[in-house]
């Protein structure tokens with residue numbers, strides 16, 4: 863059975879092969895393409911709507927439990 867995670871943009875659950883995994887690294891958001899990065903990950907659909915919702919609501923920082931400033935550039939790039 864496929865593993866399901868919640869998209870931090872639209873808040874719908876989906877199988878992880880439909881979602882991008884993102885992690886925080888040195889106060890930057892990194893898209894974990896290989897899905898091997900350690901630490902807490904968050905998931906978002908790879909469509910611009912979900913990504914921009916995630917950026918606007920700062921859901922990323924909450925989902926990843928990071929505080930303070932974090933560079934969301936990598937995520938914002940996905941929304942374009």
Ligand SMILES: [Zn+2]
Nearest residue numbers: 869872907912
């Ligand atoms: Zn979504």
